[in-house]
Amino acid sequence: MSALSLSRWYRALSSLPTMMANDIAIDLxxxxxxxxxxxxxxxxxxxxxxxxxxxxxxxIAVGSEAKLMLGRTPADLEAIRPLKDGVIADFQVSEEMLRQFILKVLHHRRFIKPSIIIAVPSGITEVEKRAVKDSAEHAGCRDLHLIAEPVAAAIGVGLPVNAACGNMVVDIGGGTTEIAVIALSGIVTQQSIRVAGDEMDEGVIQYLRKNYNMAIGQQTSELIKMTIGSAYPLKEEKEMEISGRDLVAGIPRTIRVNSAEIREALSEPITAIVEGVRRTLERTPPELSADIVERGIVMTGGGALLKGLDMRLSKETSLTVTVADDPLSCVVLGAGKVLEEPEEYAKVLMDPPRG
Ligand SMILES: Nc1ncnc2c1ncn2[C@@H]1O[C@H](COP(=O)(O)OP(=O)(O)OP(=O)(O)O)[C@@H](O)[C@H]1O
Ligand SMILES: [Mg+2]
Incomplete structure (x- = not known):
């Protein structure tokens, strides 16, 4: 073998561990x-x-394919959301989902055991941490690290989490709203409330039941929230046609609702989120409060896309509020950045789960 091809072989071999490593970050x-x-x-x-x-x-199916089945399954099938309020509610099903997703990204190469960073709610209990750890291990991972969701979100947005200044993030997901003030690689003050997008959907379901005697499913309610839902009066109020089941006659019916009505339907969860932000601000040390006055609040998570929520939060706190560019990806992008630059972000990881 010539000297040239030998050196090429050497280079290929030495890059093998990184090619095989396939380390991943997950926003579960x-x-x-x-x-x-x-x-x-x-x-x-x-x-x-x-x-x-x-x-x-x-x-039978995971992900998008399974979501289409939610609320539409025949008696012998069940479509399940295995996480509730940000944490694992159905252990067995969560584990299977995680395994399927990991196998999909590793292209079913079962022999590769990736090391992994998982983003979890900042208020997670030890028992809940164990459930995540066991699920990841059974799904074929080694070397697990956890990162608090709001910290990952802040890194994903590009905030200087390692610096000696206060950064405030409000991450509104499906199950939890994570509110945190971060400085010097750690969380200084935080609130993790179990009110977020799912509670908003539930608010719409209850409103239509009470005011129109109409039953709708969770998917329809989510669509209504995304299309005409708001947290602050809109410049132009909107209307939408909704189909569901009449609770009295028991037959399908179509009605028109407007955005002011849906704002009322969403008012309880929105107020809970605003209160959570206020409480966190009250408990923030004064030096960091001064930083937040200067730098404002950044909103992430899908719930940040609710129309007028930034305006409502800004009015209620007298602070500047911005919505991240791609709010649904901030957490995983932040956790991914920690994978890419482990030395820079070593201090932001949570304690490894015990046991
Ligand atoms: N345009 C929109 N308007 C209002 N809500 C939206 C919009 N787009 C997405 N959402 C909501 O965002 C939520 C999903 O956000 P995200 O993916 O950040 O949550 P998650 O990370 O899965 O949940 P969690 O962090 O609580 O575990 C859903 O409740 C969804 O209805
Ligand atoms: Mg989230």
Whole structure:
């Protein structure tokens, strides 16, 4: 073998460990799961839904395919969202979902055990941490690290989390709203409330039931929220046609609702989120409050896309509020940045789960 091809072989061999490593960062969310692969960026973005056979609990479909089945399954199938309020509610199904997603991004090369960073709510308990750890291990991962969601979101947005200045992030997901003030690589003050997008959907369902005697499913209610939902009066109020089941006559019916009505339907969860932000601000040390007055609040997570929520929060706190560019990806992009630059961000990781 010539000297040239030998050196080429040597180079190929020495790059093998990194090629095989496939380290990944996961935002295991109540509504959506995203996976970032080191050196490649976001490689998976799917709803956190699993369809199982009712009797055997065998997994039939995961992700987008399973979400289509939510609320539409025949008796022998069940479409499940295995996470609730940001944490694992159905252990077995979460584990299966995680395994399927990981296998998908590793192209079913089962022999590769990636090391992994998972973003979890900042208020996670030890028991909940263990559930995440066990799920990841059974799904074939080694070397697990956890990162608090708002910290990952802040890094994903590009805030200087390692600096000696206060950064405030409000991440509104499906199950939890994470509010945190971050400085010097750590969380100084935080609130993790279990009110977010799902509670808004529930608000719309209850409103239509009470005011129109109409039953709608969660998917319809989410669509109404995204299309005409708001947290602050709109310049031009909107209207929408909604189909559901009349609770008195028991037959399908179509009605028109307007954005002012849906704002009323959303008022309880929105108020809870605003109160959470106020409480966090009250508990923030004065030096950091001064930084926040200067730098404002950044909103991330899908809930940040609710129309007028930035305006409402800004009015109620007298602070500047901005919505991140791609709010649904901030958490996984931040966790991915920690994978890419482990030395820079070593201090932001949570304690490894015990046991
Ligand atoms: N345009 C929109 N307007 C209002 N809400 C939206 C919009 N787009 C997405 N959402 C909501 O955002 C939520 C999903 O956001 P995200 O993916 O950040 O949550 P998650 O990370 O899965 O949940 P969590 O962090 O609570 O575990 C859903 O409740 C969805 O309805
Ligand atoms: Mg989230």
């Amino acid at each position: 969310g109540t509504a959506n799961t995203l996976i970032y692969m080191k050196g490649r960026g976001i490689v998976l973005n799917e709803p956190s839904v699993v369809a199982v056979e009712a009797r055997s609990r065998k997994c």
